[in-house]
Each structure stands twice: as structure tokens, then as C-alpha cells.
Amino acid sequence: MFAFILSRVLQSLPVLFTVALISFAMFAYVGDPVAIMLGQDFTEAQRQALVKDLGLDQPFWVQFATFLGNAVQGEFGLSYRLSRPVADLIAERAPATLELALTAATLALLIGVPMGVYTGLYRNSWLSRFFLTFSLVGVSLPTFLIGILLILVFAVWLGVLPSFGRGDTVKIGWWSTGFLTWTGIKALILPSITLGLFQLTLIMRLVRAEMLEVLRVDYIKFARARGLPNRAVHFGHALKNTLVPVITIVGLQLGAIIAFAIVTETVFQWPGMGLLFIQSVNQADIPVMAAYLLLISALFVTINLIVDLLYYAVDPRLRIGRGQGAH
Amino acid sequence: MSGQNPLLEVRHLRVEFPTRRGTLVALDDVSFTIAAGEVLGVVGESGAGKSMTGAAIIGLLEPPGRIAGGEIRLDGKRIDNLRYEDMRRIRGKDIGAIFQDPLTTLNPLYTVGRQLAETMTTHLPITPAEARKRAIGWLDLVGIPAAAQRIDSYPHEFSGGMRQRVVIALALCAEPRLIVADEPTTALDVSIQAQIIALLKSLAREKGTAMMLVTHDMGVIAETADRVAVMYAGRIAEIGPVRNVVKQASHPYTVGLMGSIPPLDRRVERLAQIDGAMPRLSAIPKGCAYNPRCPKSFARCAQDRPDLLPAGPTQAACWLYADGEGAKNV
Numbered sequence A: 001m002f003a004f005i006l007s008r009v010l011q012s013l014p015v016l017f018t019v020a021l022i023s024f025a026m027f028a029y030v031g032d033p034v035a036i037m038l039g040q041d042f043t044e045a046q047r048q049a050l051v052k053d054l055g056l057d058q059p060f061w062v063q064f065a066t067f068l069g070n071a072v073q074g075e076f077g078l079s080y081r082l083s084r085p086v087a088d089l090i091a092e093r094a095p096a097t098l099e100l101a102l103t104a105a106t107l108a109l110l111i112g113v114p115m116g117v118y119t120g121l122y123r124n125s126w127l128s129r130f131f132l133t134f135s136l137v138g139v140s141l142p143t144f145l146i147g148i149l150l151i152l153v154f155a156v157w158l159g160v161l162p163s164f165g166r167g168d169t170v171k172i173g174w175w176s177t178g179f180l181t182w183t184g185i186k187a188l189i190l191p192s193i194t195l196g197l198f199q200l201t202l203i204m205r206l207v208r209a210e211m212l213e214v215l216r217v218d219y220i221k222f223a224r225a226r227g228l229p230n231r232a233v234h235f236g237h238a239l240k241n242t243l244v245p246v247i248t249i250v251g252l253q254l255g256a257i258i259a260f261a262i263v264t265e266t267v268f269q270w271p272g273m274g275l276l277f278i279q280s281v282n283q284a285d286i287p288v289m290a291a292y293l294l295l296i297s298a299l300f301v302t303i304n305l306i307v308d309l310l311y312y313a314v315d316p317r318l319r320i321g322r323g324q325g326a327h
Numbered sequence B: 001m002s003g004q005n006p007l008l009e010v011r012h013l014r015v016e017f018p019t020r021r022g023t024l025v026a027l028d029d030v031s032f033t034i035a036a037g038e039v040l041g042v043v044g045e046s047g048a049g050k051s052m053t054g055a056a057i058i059g060l061l062e063p064p065g066r067i068a069g070g071e072i073r074l075d076g077k078r079i080d081n082l083r084y085e086d087m088r089r090i091r092g093k094d095i096g097a098i099f100q101d102p103l104t105t106l107n108p109l110y111t112v113g114r115q116l117a118e119t120m121t122t123h124l125p126i127t128p129a130e131a132r133k134r135a136i137g138w139l140d141l142v143g144i145p146a147a148a149q150r151i152d153s154y155p156h157e158f159s160g161g162m163r164q165r166v167v168i169a170l171a172l173c174a175e176p177r178l179i180v181a182d183e184p185t186t187a188l189d190v191s192i193q194a195q196i197i198a199l200l201k202s203l204a205r206e207k208g209t210a211m212m213l214v215t216h217d218m219g220v221i222a223e224t225a226d227r228v229a230v231m232y233a234g235r236i237a238e239i240g241p242v243r244n245v246v247k248q249a250s251h252p253y254t255v256g257l258m259g260s261i262p263p264l265d266r267r268v269e270r271l272a273q274i275d276g277a278m279p280r281l282s283a284i285p286k287g288c289a290y291n292p293r294c295p296k297s298f299a300r301c302a303q304d305r306p307d308l309l310p311a312g313p314t315q316a317a318c319w320l321y322a323d324g325e326g327a328k329n330v
């Protein structure tokens, strides 16, 4: 088991290295940080001092090595825009994004899976048809439009939910959470629906397709022929066999949720990493952008690892036979 | 039949598939009985309706297929019109089923022990601990070596032959009185087919379980079955005691099937090939469905459809026996 995890971690290193290289290349080729940081009036001496300070006089690979070394220690330098350590900025913003993404993913799973099972089992019922039609909306409407529509209905017309911000938050150590206040929870509702709707419909359609597939296979027929109750056949035998593809997609989608929180955070002015990233892009705040990209890729790698481990837990065929080799 | 109800009685069974192009009749007027402890072999070319008959009996026809007529009785009680939940209680408990491919009939995500135990606790009033004990007993009985250790193994850890043994244990573990075995050895290595049939036969005999055994292997039929039903295009062409059907068939189709039986000292392994093909369900000819291929066909054959008629020791759906004498003039 440990060897498996280790090999997966090693396999992901090239990916992380490549992303690091790309992030770093932005420093070298996009914008001129010195010009940005100095503003309009400066002397040549000031400029040279800053260049030296930022290590920009060093050769590319030395700069990259320094960047990597710092990144491993969570050190991404100063934001050009805010002149504060990037690590601090990210730590400040991460809880907002992670809580939003987690809520969205949970909604998508808790609603998407049962809807998928239902539409798979009763594919001709009118409720299934309704779910499927509804899922087309989730798949085809762009996220920002869904967000704006929700704001229009629930914030502008009905006035029951806030249209922007996180509401009140509570500090637990360095983590600020919105889960513990009423306004915090209310503020989460519209953004998490906006963010999770696409994944919800995706999961529903996936589970439905997998259920339809699995319900036709021989071992389900045999389970019925053994007289097992429907509940055991549908949930014990069929649903469990749909889990491997579902875990794969959900894992990938969780990464996507966090990455695409950018749009939702912009629509709802949600003070998370996505908003930070967009603001940084506008001002060519390279250190923040680099850190964000690295963080997101590290997240994807971690999620992939967890997905692999879940495969192991679900499917015994993957567990055994490594040593024995025989099948 | 000695006045008593046969264990299974299928009467005038008709199975239809509604399609966009009209209704297909997959089974038409199929009637037969199976007595307690009896083995009925079912043979016929691919598409004749053998699996369909089995599926109708266990109440698992695939929609849109449905029973459109006739009745199926178990112990004299109708089971073809039961609600799903009532029929479910009969499946596994009174009628077990064995499918063709053991590689796909076991759920890959559960141990064989769990699958056995869940079948037993569904139908029998026993505790999970007792079920587990019995599961080991069943694995042992079907010839899995070191059953106590293998009980927590997953299906993929067994060979094909061993998996079919597990399937047999699963079909028998709630002690049903009838087993529907649909080509239980077709997917297996030739070298282990005989072992599996022998196991099935001895267990059925030991437990007094009746069996509907679908197979293409005439050798298996000759060794295992008490009676044989020959199916053609969704109907029974001939049915009777095994030695009569195999050695002195009455229906021209059966004769064709057995026809190219080589000299007596060689066993009949496979059904013989007959010229032409069985008609598709959408194009079953008028009159006797076999008439375009039948060497004995005469005028009436293209007009009316024959029902099963007494033909010596067997019954055959053929106008050659319309005189009622059962004369064997083939």
C-alpha cells in the first residue's frame, strides 16, 4: 500500500515540475514586475537595487531553482499589487474557496447520485423525464448566467438571500469559516448552487447511464434470479458497481469546481482564491498567479491520488493479483 | 403424472415482444410439464426460444417481452401472474437458476461467501453466522477445495469451472425444487464441462431437485435428461422420453437434428446442421414453421399449424401423425 502511494506521488512529480516551470516562465516573460512595482518616478539606482533584490539579474535556471526551493517551503514572495507575502494572501483566501467548493461538491453528490439512481431505475416516469430536462439546463447554461439569474430571483426580486460576499465569518485559528453563522450559511447558498449545478447534472447523468448499463449485466439478472429484494439488487449490487466511474468523474470534477470557482467568485464577489486570481491577472501580479497555478495543480494531483486509493477500496480486482499476477 | 399435480406445468405459454414493426411472437403455445425430481432437457437451434422459456418460468422476461397468454403453474399454483414481490420470493427459494457464463454471473465486488450468505438469509430463517457456516458447507459440496479458506475470496480469484461450481451452489443454497439451467457449460472449457454436468446431476438427484436443462450437447442430454423437449421457432416440435427422442425421433426436425448421427460407437457431441436456417420471428411461415426445410412436407403443412400429436412414445407437432395412430412412418 505504502509503495503504491509512493509510486503515485513520484509519478506526479513531473506534472508538478512542469506546472512550476510554466508558472515561473511567467515571471520571466510576462510583464515587467520592476516597472509595475516602481511606478512612474524612479532613479536608475532604485531600479537596479530592485532588480538585484528580486534576483532578476541571475540566470534563468538559478532563478527557477530559487523559485522552486521557496515554493516547496510555501514561500512565493511578495505580491506586486498588495506588497504582502503571497502565502499570507492565499491563506487568507483559501478557506472561502474551499468552503464554497466543498459545499458545491456535497450538494452535487447528495442530490446528483440519488437523482441518477432514480432516473436509471425508473427511466420512463415523468419525474425522470423532468430531471433529465432540468439537467439539460444545468449542462447548457453558462455558470455566470445561472449565477446572475439566481441573484435576480432570490436577491433582487425575493430579497431573501444576499447577492455578494461571505456574510459573517468566525475565525478558528487562521481559518475563517462561514459555516457557523446564519448570514454565512445564507451567503453560501446561491454561490454553491451556481458552482455545483453543472457537476450535479453531470453526476446525475453519469450515474443514470452507469445504472442503465449495470442493470443489464448478468450478475444483476442473477441477483434477481436468486430472489434478492430490489433494495439489495439496486443499491448493494448495481450502485456499487457504478462507483468506480463515478469516483473518477467526481474526483476530477472536485478539482474543476475549485479551479472554476473563479467565475462564481467573480459573479458573487466571493472573497476566495479565484477572485484573488482574477484581480491578480488584471494587474499582472505574477507571484500570486504563479502560486495559484501551483496550488491548483497540487490539488489535482492530490485528488487523483485519493481517487486511486478509492478504487482500491471499492474494487477487489485491483487489490489482489499484483503479487500473484495470475487471473 | 399419477393424478397429482406435476411440479411445474407450462400450458399454452405465449410470449410476445411488442416492437415498432408489430408484435413478435417469441413463444407460441408452449406446453410441457416437469415432475418432481425430473430432468427435462431442452434442445433446439439458436433462437428457438429455449432461454425465453426459462426466463418466463423464473419471471424475468426482459421488457418489453411479456407473457401474452397461457399459464405457468408451480405445484398447481399459478406463478405467471404474480406481483413482482411475490414472484421474487419464489425465485431462488422454489426455482433456482443457473446462467451460461460464470465469468459474468457473479458480482465481482463481493466475496462468494457474502453472495451465498445473502441468498440464504433472504430466503431462509437463519442468522448470518449460520448462513456463513452453511455457505462453507455448500462450497465444499460443490467441490471447492479448502472451502473454509476460499469463502472470503472474490470471484476473480476462481477459475471458470470453479466459478460455475459457485454459481451452482448459489442456485441450490436455498434448496429450490426446480432449477432452470440455461446452457450451464457452454462457456466452459471442454475438459471441465463433463465434471460440471456430473456435479449438477448428482446434486439434483441427491436433493431431489427437478431441472430444466437447456443445452446444445446431445451427449449431455442422453446422459442426464429423463425427457427431452425439442424447440423450433418458438414452439415445441417434439417432446418425449429421452431414449425415444434421441434414438427414434418422430418429428422430421428432430430426425434432422439427430439425423447425421454417426455410427453408434461415436457419441453425438453437437446438434447436426440442417440445410437452411430457422426463420426469424418476424417471418415465421404459415402452417408448420418447419415446412420450407422439411423433406416430408406436403400440402397441408403450408396451410395449418400442427399442435403436439401423439407419435408413438413421444408427442410431435407434425401432420404426419394426424391420423391419430401415432404410426411412425418417417
Ligand SMILES: Nc1ncnc2c1ncn2[C@@H]1O[C@H](COP(=O)(O)OP(=O)(O)OP(=O)(O)O)[C@@H](O)[C@H]1O
Pocket (backbone or CB within 6 Å): B017, B024, B026, B044, B045, B046, B047, B048, B049, B050, B051, B052, B053, B062, B063, B064, B065, B281
Ligand atoms: N428483446 C428482444 N426483442 C425481440 N426479440 C427477442 C428479444 N430477445 C430475444 N428475442 C428473440 O426471441 C427468440 C428466442 O430467443 P432465445 O434467447 O430464447 O433463444 P435460444 O433458444 O435460447 O437460443 P440460443 O441457443 O442462442 O441461446 C429469438 O429469435 C430472439 O431473436
Ligand code: SF4
Pocket (backbone or CB within 6 Å): B251, B252, B253, B288, B289, B290, B291, B292, B294, B295, B296, B297, B298, B301, B306, B317, B318, B319, B320
Ligand atoms: S408438419 Fe409437415 S412440414 Fe411440418 S414437420 Fe411435419 S411433415 Fe414437416
Ligand SMILES: [Mg+2]
Pocket (backbone or CB within 6 Å): B050, B051, B052, B182
Ligand atoms: Mg439461449
